[in-house]
Amino acid sequence: MQESFDVLPEALLGELIVVDDCSTDDSTVRLAALRARHPRLRVLRHTANAGQSASVRSGVAAARFPLIATLDGDGQNPPGDIPALVAAYDPAGPQLVGGVRAKRRDTWSKRTASRLANALRRRVLRDDCPDTGCGLKVFERDRHLALPFFHGQHRYLPALFRAYGASTAYVPIGDRARRHGASNYTNWKRGLQGIPDLMGVRWLVMRARPARTEEIL
Template identity: 55%
Template sequence: MSQAMPQISVVVPVHDEEGAAGDLAREIAGALQGRAFEMIFVDDASRDGTRAELAAARAALPQLRVLAHGANAGQSRAVRTGVLAARGEIILTLDGDGQNPPGDGPALIDLLLASPPEVALVGGRRAKRQDSQAKLWASRWANRIRKRLLGDDADDTGCGLKAFRREAYLRLPYFDHMHRYLPALMIREGYRNLYLDVSHRPRGVGRSKYTNWSRLKASVSDLLGVIWLKSRARRPGQVVEL
Protein backbone atom coordinates (compact mmCIF):
# COMPACT_ATOMS: atom_id res chain seq x y z
CA MET A 1 0.00 0.00 0.00
CA SER A 2 2.90 2.36 0.62
CA GLN A 3 3.84 2.13 -3.09
CA ALA A 4 0.41 3.21 -4.33
CA MET A 5 -0.67 6.83 -4.58
CA PRO A 6 -2.38 7.54 -1.25
CA GLN A 7 -5.85 9.03 -1.08
CA ILE A 8 -5.29 10.25 2.48
CA SER A 9 -2.31 12.08 3.92
CA VAL A 10 -2.16 12.31 7.71
CA VAL A 11 -0.16 15.37 8.76
CA VAL A 12 1.13 15.52 12.33
CA PRO A 13 3.22 18.46 13.59
CA VAL A 14 5.52 17.49 16.47
CA HIS A 15 7.90 19.40 18.72
CA ASP A 16 9.61 17.73 21.68
CA GLU A 17 7.25 14.74 21.72
CA GLU A 18 9.76 11.99 22.55
CA GLY A 19 7.94 9.04 24.06
CA ALA A 20 4.67 9.88 22.30
CA ALA A 21 5.48 10.33 18.59
CA GLY A 22 6.30 6.70 17.79
CA ASP A 23 3.26 5.33 19.59
CA LEU A 24 1.04 7.88 17.83
CA ALA A 25 2.37 6.83 14.42
CA ARG A 26 1.63 3.18 15.18
CA GLU A 27 -1.86 4.07 16.40
CA ILE A 28 -2.60 6.05 13.24
CA ALA A 29 -1.47 3.12 11.09
CA GLY A 30 -3.84 0.83 12.95
CA ALA A 31 -6.77 3.24 12.64
CA LEU A 32 -6.34 3.58 8.85
CA GLN A 33 -5.47 -0.03 8.10
CA GLY A 34 -6.93 -1.10 4.76
CA ARG A 35 -6.92 2.41 3.28
CA ALA A 36 -4.54 4.06 0.83
CA PHE A 37 -2.77 6.50 3.15
CA GLU A 38 0.52 8.02 4.16
CA MET A 39 1.62 9.63 7.41
CA ILE A 40 3.75 12.77 7.37
CA PHE A 41 5.23 13.71 10.72
CA VAL A 42 6.82 17.16 10.63
CA ASP A 43 9.43 17.61 13.33
CA ASP A 44 9.54 21.32 14.16
CA ALA A 45 13.16 21.42 15.33
CA SER A 46 12.70 19.25 18.41
CA ARG A 47 15.40 19.40 21.06
CA ASP A 48 14.86 15.85 22.33
CA GLY A 49 14.80 12.43 20.71
CA THR A 50 11.57 12.91 18.73
CA ARG A 51 13.28 12.80 15.35
CA ALA A 52 15.29 9.67 16.16
CA GLU A 53 12.19 7.96 17.55
CA LEU A 54 10.26 8.59 14.34
CA ALA A 55 13.18 7.53 12.15
CA ALA A 56 13.34 4.23 14.02
CA ALA A 57 9.59 3.71 13.63
CA ARG A 58 9.83 3.80 9.82
CA ALA A 59 11.26 0.29 9.73
CA ALA A 60 7.87 -1.15 10.72
CA LEU A 61 5.71 1.58 9.16
CA PRO A 62 6.27 1.90 5.40
CA GLN A 63 3.57 4.60 5.20
CA LEU A 64 5.55 6.90 7.51
CA ARG A 65 7.42 9.92 6.16
CA VAL A 66 9.40 12.22 8.45
CA LEU A 67 10.13 15.83 7.50
CA ALA A 68 12.36 17.99 9.67
CA HIS A 69 12.50 21.77 10.07
CA GLY A 70 15.93 23.31 10.45
CA ALA A 71 14.50 25.93 12.80
CA ASN A 72 11.42 26.06 15.01
CA ALA A 73 8.65 27.68 12.97
CA GLY A 74 5.46 26.83 14.86
CA GLN A 75 2.48 24.54 14.43
CA SER A 76 0.89 26.28 11.45
CA ARG A 77 4.12 26.21 9.44
CA ALA A 78 4.64 22.54 10.32
CA VAL A 79 1.14 21.72 9.09
CA ARG A 80 1.77 23.66 5.89
CA THR A 81 5.08 21.86 5.33
CA GLY A 82 3.24 18.56 5.61
CA VAL A 83 0.38 19.58 3.33
CA LEU A 84 2.76 20.87 0.65
CA ALA A 85 4.58 17.53 0.71
CA ALA A 86 1.38 15.44 0.84
CA ARG A 87 0.34 13.24 -2.06
CA GLY A 88 -3.22 12.57 -0.90
CA GLU A 89 -6.24 14.64 -1.91
CA ILE A 90 -7.63 14.40 1.64
CA ILE A 91 -5.61 15.71 4.59
CA LEU A 92 -6.19 14.54 8.15
CA THR A 93 -4.42 16.52 10.87
CA LEU A 94 -3.84 15.52 14.49
CA ASP A 95 -1.96 17.18 17.32
CA GLY A 96 1.36 15.54 18.01
CA ASP A 97 0.75 15.21 21.75
CA GLY A 98 -1.55 12.20 21.26
CA GLN A 99 -4.62 13.83 22.85
CA ASN A 100 -6.59 13.36 19.60
CA PRO A 101 -7.43 9.63 19.33
CA PRO A 102 -6.63 8.55 15.73
CA GLY A 103 -9.59 6.16 15.84
CA ASP A 104 -11.89 9.17 15.35
CA GLY A 105 -10.16 10.14 12.10
CA PRO A 106 -11.91 7.72 9.70
CA ALA A 107 -15.36 9.14 10.57
CA LEU A 108 -14.22 12.65 9.61
CA ILE A 109 -12.64 11.38 6.40
CA ASP A 110 -15.70 9.38 5.39
CA LEU A 111 -18.04 12.32 5.97
CA LEU A 112 -15.83 14.56 3.85
CA LEU A 113 -15.62 12.01 1.03
CA ALA A 114 -19.41 11.60 1.06
CA SER A 115 -20.00 15.37 0.95
CA PRO A 116 -20.29 17.58 -2.15
CA PRO A 117 -17.15 19.44 -3.30
CA GLU A 118 -18.22 22.71 -1.66
CA VAL A 119 -17.73 21.04 1.75
CA ALA A 120 -14.00 21.46 2.21
CA LEU A 121 -13.50 20.74 5.91
CA VAL A 122 -14.87 18.41 8.57
CA GLY A 123 -13.71 19.58 11.96
CA GLY A 124 -13.55 17.63 15.20
CA ARG A 125 -15.43 18.94 18.21
CA ARG A 126 -14.00 17.68 21.49
CA ALA A 127 -16.99 16.32 23.37
CA LYS A 128 -15.29 15.72 26.74
CA ARG A 129 -12.04 17.65 26.84
CA GLN A 130 -9.39 16.30 29.19
CA ASP A 131 -7.75 19.63 30.00
CA SER A 132 -7.41 21.85 33.04
CA GLN A 133 -10.30 24.05 34.11
CA ALA A 134 -8.24 27.15 33.28
CA LYS A 135 -7.63 25.95 29.73
CA LEU A 136 -11.27 24.97 29.29
CA TRP A 137 -12.46 28.36 30.50
CA ALA A 138 -10.04 30.26 28.23
CA SER A 139 -10.97 28.13 25.23
CA ARG A 140 -14.70 28.58 25.82
CA TRP A 141 -14.44 32.36 25.84
CA ALA A 142 -12.00 32.47 22.92
CA ASN A 143 -14.39 30.43 20.80
CA ARG A 144 -17.32 32.67 21.70
CA ILE A 145 -15.45 35.87 20.85
CA ARG A 146 -14.03 34.46 17.61
CA LYS A 147 -17.43 33.23 16.41
CA ARG A 148 -19.02 36.59 17.22
CA LEU A 149 -16.41 38.62 15.37
CA LEU A 150 -15.76 36.33 12.40
CA GLY A 151 -19.21 34.80 11.96
CA ASP A 152 -17.76 31.32 11.49
CA ASP A 153 -19.56 28.12 12.50
CA ALA A 154 -16.95 26.32 14.63
CA ASP A 155 -17.59 25.61 18.31
CA ASP A 156 -14.08 24.22 18.85
CA THR A 157 -11.63 25.57 16.31
CA GLY A 158 -8.73 24.57 18.56
CA CYS A 159 -9.32 20.85 18.02
CA GLY A 160 -6.36 19.53 16.05
CA LEU A 161 -8.34 16.67 14.52
CA LYS A 162 -9.57 17.92 11.14
CA ALA A 163 -10.10 16.47 7.68
CA PHE A 164 -9.96 18.82 4.71
CA ARG A 165 -9.40 18.88 0.97
CA ARG A 166 -5.78 19.64 0.11
CA GLU A 167 -6.74 21.76 -2.89
CA ALA A 168 -8.99 23.97 -0.75
CA TYR A 169 -6.33 24.43 1.93
CA LEU A 170 -3.77 25.57 -0.65
CA ARG A 171 -6.15 28.34 -1.72
CA LEU A 172 -6.04 29.89 1.75
CA PRO A 173 -3.72 32.77 2.73
CA TYR A 174 -0.92 31.52 4.95
CA PHE A 175 0.06 33.21 8.23
CA ASP A 176 1.42 32.01 11.55
CA HIS A 177 -1.29 30.47 13.77
CA MET A 178 -3.66 30.08 10.81
CA HIS A 179 -4.50 26.54 11.97
CA ARG A 180 -6.86 28.08 14.55
CA TYR A 181 -8.79 29.92 11.83
CA LEU A 182 -9.25 27.25 9.16
CA PRO A 183 -13.09 27.23 9.39
CA ALA A 184 -13.32 31.01 8.93
CA LEU A 185 -10.78 30.97 6.11
CA MET A 186 -12.63 28.17 4.32
CA ILE A 187 -15.87 30.16 4.53
CA ARG A 188 -14.01 33.21 3.18
CA GLU A 189 -13.12 31.18 0.07
CA GLY A 190 -16.75 30.15 -0.41
CA TYR A 191 -16.51 26.65 1.05
CA ARG A 192 -18.67 24.98 3.71
CA ASN A 193 -17.65 23.19 6.90
CA LEU A 194 -19.14 20.27 8.80
CA TYR A 195 -18.38 19.07 12.34
CA LEU A 196 -18.41 15.84 14.30
CA ASP A 197 -17.97 15.13 18.01
CA VAL A 198 -14.66 13.42 18.72
CA SER A 199 -12.93 12.03 21.78
CA HIS A 200 -10.16 13.67 23.75
CA ARG A 201 -7.72 12.17 26.22
CA PRO A 202 -5.16 13.45 28.72
CA ARG A 203 -1.63 14.09 27.58
CA GLY A 204 0.49 11.02 28.32
CA VAL A 205 4.03 12.43 28.25
CA GLY A 206 5.66 15.82 27.80
CA ARG A 207 3.97 19.15 28.38
CA SER A 208 1.91 21.66 26.44
CA LYS A 209 3.79 24.15 24.27
CA TYR A 210 1.12 26.81 24.86
CA THR A 211 -0.12 28.82 27.82
CA ASN A 212 -3.30 30.85 28.12
CA TRP A 213 -1.21 34.04 28.12
CA SER A 214 0.75 33.12 24.98
CA ARG A 215 -2.48 32.22 23.19
CA LEU A 216 -4.07 35.52 24.21
CA LYS A 217 -1.15 37.62 22.96
CA ALA A 218 -1.18 35.90 19.57
CA SER A 219 -4.95 35.72 19.19
CA VAL A 220 -5.56 39.48 19.39
CA SER A 221 -3.42 40.35 16.36
CA ASP A 222 -4.47 37.17 14.52
CA LEU A 223 -8.15 37.91 15.02
CA LEU A 224 -7.75 41.46 13.73
CA GLY A 225 -5.85 40.10 10.75
CA VAL A 226 -8.55 37.58 9.85
CA ILE A 227 -11.22 40.29 10.19
CA TRP A 228 -9.20 42.36 7.70
CA LEU A 229 -8.83 39.38 5.34
CA LYS A 230 -12.59 38.83 5.41
CA SER A 231 -13.23 42.51 4.66
CA ARG A 232 -10.95 42.35 1.60
CA ALA A 233 -12.44 39.18 0.11
CA ARG A 234 -14.33 39.52 -3.18
CA ARG A 235 -15.94 36.49 -4.78
CA PRO A 236 -16.20 36.20 -8.58
CA GLY A 237 -19.36 34.11 -8.65
CA GLN A 238 -19.42 31.15 -11.02
CA VAL A 239 -16.27 30.88 -13.14
CA VAL A 240 -16.73 29.50 -16.66
CA GLU A 241 -14.22 28.88 -19.42
CA LEU A 242 -15.25 30.31 -22.80
Protein backbone atom coordinates in the same frame (compact mmCIF):
# COMPACT_ATOMS: atom_id res chain seq x y z
CA MET B 1 2.14 7.33 15.28
CA GLN B 2 1.95 3.55 15.59
CA GLU B 3 -1.66 3.92 16.72
CA SER B 4 -2.61 5.50 13.39
CA PHE B 5 -1.37 2.44 11.51
CA ASP B 6 -3.14 0.16 14.00
CA VAL B 7 -6.61 1.75 13.91
CA LEU B 8 -7.02 3.29 10.46
CA PRO B 9 -8.18 1.16 7.50
CA GLU B 10 -5.35 0.60 5.04
CA ALA B 11 -7.48 1.91 2.17
CA LEU B 12 -7.99 5.19 4.02
CA LEU B 13 -4.40 5.81 5.08
CA GLY B 14 -2.52 6.69 1.90
CA GLU B 15 0.49 8.01 3.82
CA LEU B 16 1.36 9.38 7.23
CA ILE B 17 3.46 12.55 7.25
CA VAL B 18 5.18 13.61 10.45
CA VAL B 19 6.63 17.12 10.60
CA ASP B 20 9.45 17.46 13.14
CA ASP B 21 9.59 21.14 14.03
CA CYS B 22 13.30 21.10 14.87
CA SER B 23 12.84 19.00 18.02
CA THR B 24 15.75 18.44 20.40
CA ASP B 25 14.70 15.04 21.75
CA ASP B 26 15.06 11.54 20.27
CA SER B 27 12.15 11.93 17.83
CA THR B 28 14.31 11.24 14.78
CA VAL B 29 15.56 7.92 16.20
CA ARG B 30 12.06 6.80 17.14
CA LEU B 31 10.66 7.81 13.76
CA ALA B 32 13.45 5.99 11.92
CA ALA B 33 12.56 2.78 13.75
CA LEU B 34 8.89 3.24 12.91
CA ARG B 35 9.70 4.02 9.28
CA ALA B 36 11.49 0.68 8.97
CA ARG B 37 8.17 -1.05 9.74
CA HIS B 38 5.86 1.30 7.85
CA PRO B 39 7.04 2.47 4.41
CA ARG B 40 4.02 4.81 4.14
CA LEU B 41 5.49 6.95 6.92
CA ARG B 42 7.22 10.09 5.69
CA VAL B 43 9.22 12.37 7.98
CA LEU B 44 9.89 16.05 7.33
CA ARG B 45 12.10 18.18 9.56
CA HIS B 46 12.29 21.95 9.82
CA THR B 47 15.86 23.23 10.04
CA ALA B 48 14.65 25.87 12.52
CA ASN B 49 11.61 25.99 14.76
CA ALA B 50 8.73 27.49 12.76
CA GLY B 51 5.60 26.76 14.81
CA GLN B 52 2.45 24.70 14.40
CA SER B 53 0.94 26.55 11.46
CA ALA B 54 4.13 26.20 9.44
CA SER B 55 4.31 22.51 10.36
CA VAL B 56 0.77 21.93 9.11
CA ARG B 57 1.56 23.86 5.94
CA SER B 58 4.74 21.86 5.29
CA GLY B 59 2.91 18.57 5.71
CA VAL B 60 0.01 19.58 3.47
CA ALA B 61 2.34 20.89 0.77
CA ALA B 62 4.31 17.61 0.78
CA ALA B 63 1.19 15.40 0.69
CA ARG B 64 0.54 13.28 -2.39
CA PHE B 65 -3.18 12.81 -1.84
CA PRO B 66 -6.08 15.28 -2.30
CA LEU B 67 -7.73 14.78 1.10
CA ILE B 68 -5.84 15.66 4.28
CA ALA B 69 -6.42 14.70 7.90
CA THR B 70 -4.45 16.60 10.55
CA LEU B 71 -3.91 15.78 14.19
CA ASP B 72 -1.57 17.10 16.86
CA GLY B 73 1.49 15.13 17.87
CA ASP B 74 0.76 15.30 21.61
CA GLY B 75 -1.54 12.27 21.55
CA GLN B 76 -4.70 14.13 22.59
CA ASN B 77 -6.53 13.52 19.30
CA PRO B 78 -7.62 9.87 18.78
CA PRO B 79 -6.73 8.88 15.18
CA GLY B 80 -9.55 6.34 15.34
CA ASP B 81 -11.99 9.25 14.97
CA ILE B 82 -10.65 10.21 11.53
CA PRO B 83 -13.01 7.88 9.57
CA ALA B 84 -16.03 9.67 11.07
CA LEU B 85 -14.74 12.99 9.78
CA VAL B 86 -13.95 11.52 6.36
CA ALA B 87 -17.49 10.10 6.19
CA ALA B 88 -18.91 13.59 6.77
CA TYR B 89 -16.74 15.14 4.03
CA ASP B 90 -18.21 15.69 0.57
CA PRO B 91 -16.50 17.32 -2.45
CA ALA B 92 -19.70 19.33 -2.95
CA GLY B 93 -19.56 20.43 0.71
CA PRO B 94 -18.55 20.35 3.44
CA GLN B 95 -14.98 20.63 2.17
CA LEU B 96 -13.66 20.98 5.73
CA VAL B 97 -14.83 18.79 8.60
CA GLY B 98 -13.55 19.64 12.07
CA GLY B 99 -13.56 17.65 15.28
CA VAL B 100 -15.33 18.90 18.38
CA ARG B 101 -13.91 17.58 21.64
CA ALA B 102 -16.97 16.28 23.48
CA LYS B 103 -15.30 15.85 26.88
CA ARG B 104 -12.22 18.00 27.26
CA ARG B 105 -9.41 16.56 29.39
CA ASP B 106 -7.83 19.95 30.11
CA THR B 107 -7.92 21.88 33.36
CA TRP B 108 -10.98 23.90 34.34
CA SER B 109 -9.18 27.19 33.66
CA LYS B 110 -8.12 26.09 30.19
CA ARG B 111 -11.61 24.84 29.31
CA THR B 112 -13.14 28.10 30.50
CA ALA B 113 -10.65 30.22 28.56
CA SER B 114 -11.27 28.10 25.46
CA ARG B 115 -15.06 28.55 25.71
CA LEU B 116 -14.69 32.31 26.03
CA ALA B 117 -12.21 32.49 23.14
CA ASN B 118 -14.42 30.34 20.90
CA ALA B 119 -17.45 32.51 21.69
CA LEU B 120 -15.55 35.70 20.86
CA ARG B 121 -14.16 34.26 17.65
CA ARG B 122 -17.58 33.06 16.47
CA ARG B 123 -19.06 36.50 17.15
CA VAL B 124 -16.30 38.33 15.28
CA LEU B 125 -15.73 35.92 12.38
CA ARG B 126 -19.17 34.27 12.17
CA ASP B 127 -17.53 30.94 11.35
CA ASP B 128 -19.96 28.83 13.44
CA CYS B 129 -17.03 26.69 14.66
CA PRO B 130 -17.54 25.36 18.19
CA ASP B 131 -13.94 24.20 18.75
CA THR B 132 -11.35 25.79 16.49
CA GLY B 133 -8.53 24.63 18.78
CA CYS B 134 -9.12 20.96 17.98
CA GLY B 135 -6.24 19.71 15.85
CA LEU B 136 -8.24 16.92 14.23
CA LYS B 137 -9.55 18.18 10.89
CA VAL B 138 -10.20 16.78 7.41
CA PHE B 139 -10.01 19.10 4.42
CA GLU B 140 -9.05 19.41 0.77
CA ARG B 141 -5.35 19.88 0.12
CA ASP B 142 -5.65 22.34 -2.76
CA ARG B 143 -8.09 24.59 -0.89
CA HIS B 144 -5.75 24.75 2.07
CA LEU B 145 -2.72 25.67 -0.04
CA ALA B 146 -4.72 28.44 -1.75
CA LEU B 147 -5.37 30.21 1.57
CA PRO B 148 -3.27 33.18 2.73
CA PHE B 149 -0.62 31.86 5.11
CA PHE B 150 0.48 33.47 8.39
CA HIS B 151 1.78 32.39 11.79
CA GLY B 152 -1.24 31.10 13.74
CA GLN B 153 -3.24 30.24 10.60
CA HIS B 154 -4.13 26.75 11.87
CA ARG B 155 -6.45 28.25 14.51
CA TYR B 156 -8.57 29.98 11.88
CA LEU B 157 -8.94 27.37 9.14
CA PRO B 158 -12.76 27.10 9.38
CA ALA B 159 -13.19 30.87 8.98
CA LEU B 160 -10.70 31.01 6.11
CA PHE B 161 -12.22 28.03 4.29
CA ARG B 162 -15.64 29.66 4.50
CA ALA B 163 -14.33 33.05 3.40
CA TYR B 164 -12.84 31.47 0.30
CA GLY B 165 -15.97 29.66 -0.80
CA ALA B 166 -15.93 26.33 1.06
CA SER B 167 -18.46 25.02 3.57
CA THR B 168 -17.72 23.40 6.93
CA ALA B 169 -19.18 20.81 9.29
CA TYR B 170 -18.26 19.44 12.71
CA VAL B 171 -18.23 15.96 14.25
CA PRO B 172 -17.92 15.07 17.97
CA ILE B 173 -14.66 13.27 18.77
CA GLY B 174 -12.89 11.98 21.84
CA ASP B 175 -10.23 13.82 23.80
CA ARG B 176 -7.39 12.42 25.87
CA ALA B 177 -4.85 13.74 28.31
CA ARG B 178 -1.66 14.98 26.69
CA ARG B 179 0.69 12.04 26.14
CA HIS B 180 3.73 13.82 24.72
CA GLY B 181 5.36 17.21 25.08
CA ALA B 182 4.14 20.27 26.94
CA SER B 183 2.07 23.24 25.88
CA ASN B 184 4.01 26.41 25.05
CA TYR B 185 1.00 28.61 25.86
CA THR B 186 -0.61 29.94 29.00
CA ASN B 187 -4.13 31.38 28.91
CA TRP B 188 -2.67 34.87 29.28
CA LYS B 189 -0.08 34.41 26.52
CA ARG B 190 -2.65 32.89 24.16
CA GLY B 191 -5.03 35.79 24.79
CA LEU B 192 -2.37 38.44 24.13
CA GLN B 193 -1.41 36.82 20.83
CA GLY B 194 -4.98 35.95 19.87
CA ILE B 195 -6.50 39.44 19.70
CA PRO B 196 -4.20 40.79 16.94
CA ASP B 197 -4.60 37.51 15.03
CA LEU B 198 -8.38 37.70 15.34
CA MET B 199 -8.48 41.25 14.00
CA GLY B 200 -6.15 40.30 11.16
CA VAL B 201 -8.28 37.31 10.16
CA ARG B 202 -11.42 39.47 10.33
CA TRP B 203 -9.78 41.81 7.82
CA LEU B 204 -8.88 38.86 5.55
CA VAL B 205 -12.41 37.48 5.75
CA MET B 206 -13.95 40.85 4.92
CA ARG B 207 -11.60 41.35 1.96
CA ALA B 208 -11.87 37.81 0.56
CA ARG B 209 -13.33 37.58 -2.92
CA PRO B 210 -13.27 33.92 -3.97
CA ALA B 211 -13.19 33.49 -7.74
CA ARG B 212 -15.35 30.70 -9.15
CA THR B 213 -14.30 29.62 -12.59
CA GLU B 214 -15.18 26.87 -15.02
CA GLU B 215 -13.40 25.68 -18.14
CA ILE B 216 -15.66 26.34 -21.14
CA LEU B 217 -13.37 25.48 -24.08
